Every structure is written in structure tokens, then in C-alpha cells.
Amino acid sequence: MFIKVYTSKQNFLMVNIDHIVYIGPGSSNRGCTVHLDTGVRLASIDDYDVLLNQLI
Numbered sequence: 001m002f003i004k005v006y007t008s009k010q011n012f013l014m015v016n017i018d019h020i021v022y023i024g025p026g027s028s029n030r031g032c033t034v035h036l037d038t039g040v041r042l043a044s045i046d047d048y049d050v051l052l053n054q055l056i
Helices: 048-055
Strands: 002-006 012-016 020-025 032-036 041-044
Touching: 002 041, 002 048, 020 048, 032 048
Parallel strands: none
Antiparallel strands: 002 012, 020 032, 032 041
């Protein structure tokens, strides 16, 4: 299963949930960081809760 991780208002990446290791909340509840098992960190403009809801 894949989720959309928005890196800007118009750009997003499709990320396989099997590769997500950790989703770290951003500062002041704005955005978050997605850590992948490949060592890549994606800065998302979506809030932490938005990404978690896609996983359910």
C-alpha cells in the first residue's frame, strides 16, 4: 500500500508503507518528517495526523 507524502502544495511522492520506519511530528504541529528504511528523510507539509490517517 502507498501513501501520498506532500513535499509542497503541488508536489508529492508515493511512499510504500512497508519502507516507513518512523513519522516524526514537526514543530508547532506544522508538517512532519517521514523516515524510510533506506535512510532517506522526507520533509512533509502534511501534519503528523494526516499521514497517520492514510495508514489506517
